[in-house]
Amino acid sequence: MNKKLEPNDVVVDCTPDVDLRICHIQQHSRSLQILVHPKLLFFAILTITVVIGFIMPTVAFTGCYDDKLKVILQKLFTIFCKVLDNVVAQLPDDVVIDILLRLPADRVADCRRVCRRWRSLTSSDYFIKLHLDRSAPLIFVQATDLTDSRGTGKLAFYILYQASNRRNKIKKLRLRPEIKMSQGDTEVVDSCHGLLLFRDAFARWRYYVFNPLTQELLVLDGPNEGASCAFFYDPSANELKILYLCIGFQFFIYSLGGRSWRKIKSPPSGSPPQYDTPLAICNGALHWITSCGRAAEEDIPPCTSGITIFGMDTEDFSTLPHPGDECNSRVNHRNMRLLVVDEHLSFCNVYRGYTVIDIWLLEDYASWAWVRKWCLRPILDGPRPLESECYSFSRRLEVVHFQNGELWLDCGERGLVLYHLDQNTFKKLGRPPTSYQHRCIPYTKSLVPLHRAALPQD
Incomplete structure (x- = not known):
């Protein structure tokens, strides 16, 4: 049954490849698609970490490294982590639980590393019993x-x-x-x-x-x-x-x-x-x-x-x-x-x-x-x-x-x-x-x- 989406409606679509796509309809009929897949989140965080870890020693070796550059890189990494937290925080608890219940147990264990909130949700007795x-x-x-x-x-x-x-x-x-x-x-x-x-x-x-x-x-x-x-x-x-x-x-x-x-x-x-x-x-x-x-x-x-x-x-x-x-x-x-x-x-x-x-x-x-x-x-x-x-x-x-x-x-x-x-x-x-x-x-x-x-x- 096709239903017209209204503002603030939330639709959850889990594909066979376990890509978790959350389509959130915001005000003014603007839609925002967010791809929330644990592997992509880990890859993004790992990429930023590797880049920062590579740049700092390189700059230090060339003699151009100073405390200001170190502070700038640390702030960039902090901003990136906050953006990820904000993306995850936009999802209601019941939507997150419904999504994670569709994953096998080992994938849920991986998702616990995404943020403290997901770890708390998946560690509750209610979630563990329902998933089992x-x-x-x-x-x-x-x-x-x-x-x-x-x-x-x-x-x-x-x-x-x-x-x-x-x-x-x-x-x-x-x-x-x-x-x-x-x-x-x-x-x-x-x-x-x-x-x-x-x-x-x-x-x-x-x-x-x-x-x-x-x-x-x-x-x-x-x-x-x-x-x-x-x-x-x-x-x-x-x-x-x-x-x-x-x-x-x-x-x-x-x-x-x-x-x-x-x-x-x-x-x-x-x-x-x-x-x-x-x-x-x-x-x-x-x-x-x-x-x-x-x-x-x-x-x-x-x-x-x-x-x-x-x-x-x-x-x-x-x-x-x-x-x-x-x-x-x-x-x-x-x-x-x-x-x-x-x-x-x-x-x-x-x-x-x-x-x-x-x-x-x-x-x-x-x-x-x-x-x-x-x-x-x-x-x-x-x-x-x-x-x-x-x-x-x-x-x-x-x-x-x-x-x-x-x-x-x-x-x-x-x-x-x-x-x-x-x-x-x-x-x-x-x-x-x-x-x-x-x-x-x-x-x-x-x-x-x-x-x-x-x-x-x-």
Whole structure:
């Protein structure tokens, strides 16, 4: 709908290239276009700084340098900075917020350097929560170099995503030198609100909470040796929490806001939820596939208790049956995954040599009524040109995430594949270097600070 612009109207137009153009209609029907792009602002400031830094030593070398010229150059630079401040200051807060909400989190972090006002706006709890709610998940990959001559298994971190031109991208994350995580001894466990949870592979009571965007790191030690069962946001308490299982079947909860551990009641059954694996959060509760243990002699849990549930409000455990056939092997049980599909709890079962995927949806949570929605045979029914890319299904296939009608599949050394359920098509997303063993989890870039580890209430 085309609307005639009146004096003092403000129009915001964000192009696909993320150029932020603000057209402000002033009095007397005069229009002023201002291009407010962080890179241009940085380039302009950098240019002036370099010019001033180049002129001063040159003039001093020729013997013409004096205090008056230095004062003049400093005044020119001050005037230039004030002009930029005035340009930014003309924009109302709500317009600036609406513009910055359209940028990815790393671009917002760059925009914080433009001026104190933008830094203040983007650091508020309101902005951080709104930006997080609008951000789409990416794929975070931790890769371990198996050819490392030192035998330590050097770590590398990647993000897989689709660019604005729909092309697949893989970006390596570089950590600052002061981020101290034991190289080769750290395993990624889960992510929540843009924070990643790592576990020390040797000191099994030690965990790291890390924000790759802000480079903030929190090191925490569990009450005893054990494993993390969940990293989640509790909206009732407005806190990020970690559910932890200690030796002796004791459960604790760690609050990132309070920086403290407290013991809770253990599940009634002897089978714990799967630990150090992502979980599904739905209907105010955490959901896992019940663990069948690490040792080969341990029994498979009965299918009537195949899903473990933890209520965030009550902090009580319960178990309910998983849908489909009864488990006939430990491998089949461990290949089960729980996801959230269109706000419904979803059960994914990979079986028959990694060639068949059954996907069930929980249509009625109160009555625990499941419906089998899809039965996928990716290799047999998939497009023939992509069969070779997905051939490693016969070796490994792990369901990672579901988004926009696409199932994210980790195909081992073949990388990650997006499988569109309705169109029955594959799309290869990418992979880290072939010499790396990797693990993938969904991850959302965010500006959530570790020193607060909480979001505002709605």
